[in-house]
Amino acid sequence: xxxxxxxxxxxxxxxxxxxxxxxxxxxxxxxxxxxxxxxxxxxxxxxxxxxxxxxxxxxxxxxxxxxxxxxxxxxxxxxxxxxxxxxxxxxxxxxxxxxxxxxxxxxxxxxxxxxxxxxxxxxxxxxxxxxxxxxxxxxxxxxxxxxxxxxxxxxxxxxxxxxxxxxxxxx
Numbered sequence: 255x256x257x258x259x260x261x262x263x264x265x266x267x268x269x270x271x272x273x274x275x276x277x278x279x280x281x282x283x284x285x286x287x288x289x290x291x292x293x294x295x296x297x298x299x300x301x302x303x304x305x306x307x308x309x310x311x312x313x314x315x316x317x318x319x320x321x322x323x324x325x326x327x328x329x330x331x332x333x334x335x336x337x338x339x340x341x342x343x344x345x346x347x348x349x350x351x352x353x354x355x356x357x358x359x360x361x362x363x364x365x366x367x368x369x370x371x372x373x374x375x376x377x378x379x380x381x382x383x384x385x386x387x388x389x390x391x392x393x394x395x396x397x398x399x400x401x402x403x404x405x406x407x408x409x410x411x412x413x414x415x416x417x418x419x420x421x422x423x424x425x
Contacts, residue, residue: 272361278327338369
């Protein structure tokens with residue numbers, strides 16, 4: 255979400271292969287601000303909602319006194335760091351299925367792999383799986399909702415209890 259948000263500031267849908275980010279420099283001040291923002295969720299590592307991004311991360315990324323390339327580089331490094339720490343916290347070798355836009359960002363994937371070292375194996379499936387994973391997941395969530403089953407786990411969202419969310423239209 256953040257990488258595409260920043261790429262849109264350069265008039266692009268996404269940062270192809272992380273080209274813009276790789277041309278920037280790490281900004282320690284922005285990195286520290288991002289670290290503080292993630293402290294709020296780091297212990298539970300819930301799925302990060304758009305609201306969290308807009309309230310806690312976007313204002314940091316909207317700095318105009320730092321080049322877009324430097325902010326992209328810093329956000330890429332910060333994202334790779336957060337994901338790597340979650341993986342390494344498992345304390346066992348992990349196998350990670352990479353889906354979504356990040357799987358196509360070779361610079362981001364390189365930074366993530368570098369941070370994890372030999373403690374993780376990353377699998378990037380065919381482009382079709384990467385591109386349509388979200389549609390498949392939301393279709394599955396819809397099926398669970400129609401069946402009245404839990405589709406939102408408190409262990410993932412940080413909520414106080416499991417729930418079933420979504421609006422059924424035409425059922």
